[in-house]
Amino acid sequence: MARPLIAEIDLDALRHNYRLACERSPDSRCVAVLKADAYGHGAVPCARALEGIAPAFAVACIEEAVVLREAGIDAPILLLEGIFEAAELAQVDDLGLWMTVHSDWQLEALLAHRPAGPIPVWVKVDSGMHRLGFPPEAVEAVWQRLREAPAQACDLHLMSHFATADLEDSAYFERQMARLEALADRLGAPLCLANSPATLARPRAHGAWNRPGVMLYGSDPLEVANAASRRLAPVMTLRSAIIAVRELPAGEPVGYGGRWTTPRPSRIGVVAAGYGDGYDRHAVDGTPVLVAGRRTAIAGKVSMDMLTVDLTDIPEADIASEVVLWGRASNGEVLSVDEVARHCDTISYTLLSGVLPRVPRRYHGGQS
Incomplete structure (x- = not known):
């Protein structure tokens, strides 16, 4: 696979x-x-x-x-x-x-x-x-x-x-x-x-x-969205999946440097995506992601090939659950690349153009 x-x-x-x-x-x-x-x-x-x-x-x-x-x-x-x-x-x-x-x-x-x-x-x-x-x-x-x-x-x-x-x-x-x-x-x-x-x-x-x-x-380039910019449709969906789940007690550090610590008994999901794919290493704890079409957040530093997310409030999430790092989830929920960029202290341009060649592009649509 x-x-x-x-x-x-x-x-x-x-x-x-x-x-x-x-x-x-x-x-x-x-x-x-x-x-x-x-x-x-x-x-x-x-x-x-x-x-x-x-x-x-x-x-x-x-x-x-x-x-x-x-x-x-x-x-x-x-x-x-x-x-x-x-x-x-x-x-x-x-x-x-x-x-x-x-x-x-x-x-x-x-x-x-x-x-x-x-x-x-x-x-x-x-x-x-x-x-x-x-x-x-x-x-x-x-x-x-x-x-x-x-x-x-x-x-x-x-x-x-x-x-x-x-x-x-x-x-x-x-x-x-x-x-x-x-x-x-x-x-x-x-x-x-x-x-x-x-x-x-x-x-x-x-x-x-x-x-x-x-x-x-x-991507909406305006400081304050207007009626037109709200009609923009996301073109890229950066999509992955949960590849491992960890059950941890309260007080356990997660990821390099232990930047994030479990505030309660927690389920942590490991996602196949990292800065080696172009996902920004500057993403802070709390950067939003969609798992199984529901919002949650990054927990811990982004690694080269993986990142970790908090699954505690999404009990249905498990191995192979869909993860959308930005774009449109299968249930129609949208996570704006602009919102992700703000959590990374950057702009959407750097995230979109920074997705590296090892990430396969899959195209659909585009016909008259």
Whole structure:
């Protein structure tokens, strides 16, 4: 019998979440972000599930684009970080990719290149995130140089990234947005601004294109959920089983370092999952799990291949009982990956993208 830990991927839920992004921004097109192997869900199966409803995909780097092209994905693919060296422009050309340009050296490399056909270019503006992008005062000159180079560049867009679109306090978002609107007005430029939180909650940011990412996988990126984010459906269920049960008296330490001690006579279940699978070792005692469709909690430190949970109040739980570490249990009960992430002092992105290759992915749904 195989080890029971699997990552079950619901491609119908992925399509539902993508359609929700489109519903939130009916006058925009949505590029589906598949970077980091679709946030750990598998870029190729996710792309295939979204083909026909998503007009374009986005990845971080050319290696991720190559994987999609070699799998037969022929939709447009945007490189969110552009190229990392000038030699990659030949692949951009050969693979028919769209390219972000965020710095002077990328601009000069592109203008010196002689592609078979002009490359769609998205010019990144640093509107206040202070990560990648041209300063707003430099963008007009960059835009003009690209417009004067039709052999190299076409279909120009402005893009940027919001630092605080997920927060209730909108002051900094509004400052970023004002800079971008003024720049777009001067240039007559189409915009691609909205990430997942802005797609869900900032209609002012909806441009010609939006870039939903983590919301596609069912994680709520908002500081305070709204009516739309509550409709997100979990795509990944990290599912395992109880492989051993221990009956312990009160006062017994459990796991490395004895961090958790039984407060009463207790039943402890051992689960086939650990940090060697990507489950976060920082999970504290009390981190929620579902056992046999009922909520309980981690008791003791996460080990490499196992973790322990308190079964005392779930008498029906035994060997082979279903354990859901996040996602949807067989009885329909849902444990949000966002809730688990809070107990690990992290965010859902790290949990989802951190599920390691030794955890088999099992896919279902995804057909029109």
